[in-house]
Amino acid sequence: MSRLALVTGGTRGIGAAISIALKAAGYKVAANYAGNDEKAKAFEAETGIHAFKWDVSNYQACVEGITKVEATLGPVEILVNNAGITRDAMFHKMTPEQWNEVINTNLNGVFNMTHPIWSGMRDRNFGRVITISSINGQKGQMGQVNYSASKAGDLGFTKALAQEGAAKGITVNAICPGYIGTEMVRAVPEKVLNERIIPQIPVGRLGEPEEIARIVVFLASDDAGFITGSTISANGGQFVV
Numbered sequence: 001m002s003r004l005a006l007v008t009g010g011t012r013g014i015g016a017a018i019s020i021a022l023k024a025a026g027y028k029v030a031a032n033y034a035g036n037d038e039k040a041k042a043f044e045a046e047t048g049i050h051a052f053k054w055d056v057s058n059y060q061a062c063v064e065g066i067t068k069v070e071a072t073l074g075p076v077e078i079l080v081n082n083a084g085i086t087r088d089a090m091f092h093k094m095t096p097e098q099w100n101e102v103i104n105t106n107l108n109g110v111f112n113m114t115h116p117i118w119s120g121m122r123d124r125n126f127g128r129v130i131t132i133s134s135i136n137g138q139k140g141q142m143g144q145v146n147y148s149a150s151k152a153g154d155l156g157f158t159k160a161l162a163q164e165g166a167a168k169g170i171t172v173n174a175i176c177p178g179y180i181g182t183e184m185v186r187a188v189p190e191k192v193l194n195e196r197i198i199p200q201i202p203v204g205r206l207g208e209p210e211e212i213a214r215i216v217v218f219l220a221s222d223d224a225g226f227i228t229g230s231t232i233s234a235n236g237g238q239f240v241v
């Protein structure tokens with residue numbers, strides 16, 4: 001029987017590409033989203049992938065959402081923590097709300113999703129936890145102290161939890177994308193993209209969501225069983241760790 005993958009923020013952007021690639025690789029897939037019902041319905045109709053709405057920043061909502069997914073499709077064996085937000089501001093102008101929203105979604109959301117699934121993975125002696133961090137969690141980014149802190153936190157989470165999961169057949173890894181051509185990035189004025197952003201990327205272009213999705217498919221596979229605690233950079237050479 002094929003394994004079940006749950007992708008948070010799996011109905012749009014990079015998450016949608018991940019959901020679609022996992023389905024194409026033969027997995028059963030459940031996609032979570034926060035509130036954009038219109039996009040989620042269109043995604044379901046287009047892909048046949050089941051979408052489930054809850055807020056990853058709320059622990060109880062995650063417990064209830066995961067229970068619903070597992071009752072419908074079976075145990076979650078692959079968790080992709082992809083849901084993430086930005087609330088950018090220079091630090092001297094950043095509000096506690098902007099700080100808390102980003103930490104609660106991007107970092108606490110990863111705890112809230114992984115914790116309820118972890119015991120089942122341990123019991124079954126198999127699991128894959130793959131978290132989408134960011135280049136800005138590796139290098140820091142002006143105007144994104146909250147986002148950079150949350151994404152760097154995801155890397156610490158990954159490294160520590162990998163050590164706990166290793167003996168139980170569970171791998172825990174992170175991917176750090178650079179600039180990916182999602183709606184958000186494509187909405188940046190072309191002049192800014194061409195004159196300020198792309199010149200920072202040695203390969204000379206934005207990444208594609210599918211390029212991140214293919215890394216997820218590999219990390220989810222049995223072939224990747226010896227890779228754990230890793231951070232995979234996919235940034236076109238923009239930042240070399």
Ligand SMILES: NC(=O)c1ccc[n+]([C@@H]2O[C@H](COP(=O)([O-])OP(=O)(O)OC[C@H]3O[C@@H](n4cnc5c(N)ncnc54)[C@H](OP(=O)(O)O)[C@@H]3O)[C@@H](O)[C@H]2O)c1
Nearest residue numbers: 009013014033034035036055056082083084134177179180
């Ligand atoms: N795009 C880039 O260049 C880039 C670069 C580096 C890292 N990343 C990371 O990659 C991930 C995906 O980015 P993206 O650009 O594809 O984002 P996106 O297009 O804005 O999509 C975000 C997805 O996350 C969901 N989401 C947001 N907050 C949520 C919450 N509290 N609970 C549940 N779902 C929630 C959204 O649901 P709704 O549809 O309901 O709003 C949406 O499906 C993020 O973690 C981001 O930080 C992106």
